[in-house]
Amino acid sequence: MDFLLVLIIGLLYTAGLYLLMRKSFVKVIIGLILLGHAANLLIFLVGRTTKGNPAFISSNGLIQEPFADPLPQALILTAIVIGFGVQAFAIVLFKRTYQSINSDDLDDMNTTDSMD
């Protein structure tokens, strides 16, 4: 399981970074989303995965060791919510820009970096 997650995280980072370097708006957004997922899974993995033992205290007041650490999952939830909001904004921004400059090619967006 852990090994599989490692592979997936690596794959997501690779794909995300590759897409970020493409010229098309849509690909850049997908790249950003993939990077966000990769980071979330990374937190999940380094928070140690424990199979089938949630951190619930049973009726006798004891907790069964080893139990899953709930904190990384709380972090991921927060990060997902934030990521969702930010990505939604990014999509709208890209769409608005597309309407304004009639192109989805990042290379056409050079007016802010030109010299005069």
Added chain:
Amino acid sequence: MILTLPIILPFFFAIVMMLFWKNYKAHRIINLISSFALLVIAVSLFIMTNNYGIQTLTIGNYIAPFGITLVSDLLSSIMVLITSVIAFGTSIYSLSTIDSENEKFGYYPLLQVLLMGINGAFLTGDIFNLYVWFEVMLISSFVLLALGGKRQQLEGAIKYVTLNLLSSALFLAGVGILYGLAGTLNMADLSLKLSSIPKSELTTIVSILFLVAFGIKSAMFPLFFWLPASYHTPPAAVSAIFAGLLTKVGVYSLLRVFTLIFVNNIEFTHTIILILSGLTMLTGVFGAASQMEFRRILSFHIISQIGYMTMGLGLFTKLAITGTVFYIIHHIIVKTNLFFISGVVQKYSGSYKLKDLGGLYKIYPLIGLLFLIPALSLAGIPPLSGFWAKFLVIKAGIDVDQFLIVAVALFVSLLTLFSMIKIWNEAFWKDADNTNQNKEKLTLVNTVLLFLPIILLALITITIGLNVEPFLNIAEKTADQLLNKNQYIEAVLGIVK
């Protein structure tokens, strides 16, 4: 209690403004009240922290390493104080420069949410919470940057948004690995736990992840490209508050994590910071020297000045950290003021392009004088504040025999003077060709509102320059607190190590 106010207050007033969404004229008044209240609170927070030591507050009474802690040490309270000064200045300045189109779409509520994010980032003692405040700050800055929807703004916003989201993803990954490594998110607790791990290579790797993430936020070499592509596009008031505060949140975070958490492998991490600082200074100033647009020159100068601040961190002696803190105080005020003035120049002559400007000194000698104060201070001419700031970091460099970085710093400050003189010559001194007809006529009230914040900040610059002793003492005390991290840990966790 007072610790939460710099966060809650802007949030509260933002909500109040949203209740009166249609009545955007009321926003101006509420925004002024909010900024003034923030200033009062920030002053009292600073006095409290200075007199009674580090203030802490654990949210919801979860004891320290488990709950989220708000911490105000000297560095945090100084940053909150300057933020509120700049916020107050920007609030006044916005009254006469932001057009009603932007006000209709919620310029003032966004400004307050931005302040909430910035203050939250300065006050939190929890590394994941820092990430959350970064996002709050970023999303409101995204909207502020794109508000108005001009083509330039949208293009700038795309570059700004993409690179900052990349930085956030890296920061988040760093936080995750750090949690896996130490099992805690509280910065004081992290500092304790990581110092007990014997020279772990993994810690160093995570620290580089943080360096890259915060390096993007603070526009260090080679991660600065979003800054000159976006900062010259929004209205002058927005550029000014961005230029003053946003990159400095990055520098603050660097200063925090690299004095508190990642101090196990100083010769490696801090040497990298030092080298990057030199390159940041050089690229920034060369970029500025080649530009011919008022705000683009200033944007590139932000980058070169960031180099001076991180140079102090890289040297990592008491004097150097003192220099960094002093530099941050000086820089925020001067840089915001220069952006304010660029807006005034645009108001009076209709352009930011140096080739369209000219002859301003003849018509408005006051603007010329007000420009010279922050400009010469930025270049480091005594007795203005920039001289002392540069003197401190350079002296710190000489003390530890880092002559190369000292040479770079001196050379860069010479080139800074060059590009400030370039602006002076082009915009104020050379003969005007009165072809530009975009001039606006200002009413007397608007003129006063326009110049009030500029004069205020210029006075602060002069005060720091002529009466340097108290500011120096505070900066030194701050450096002392940063380098003796046990004080911070003790205040947060309540244990004596």
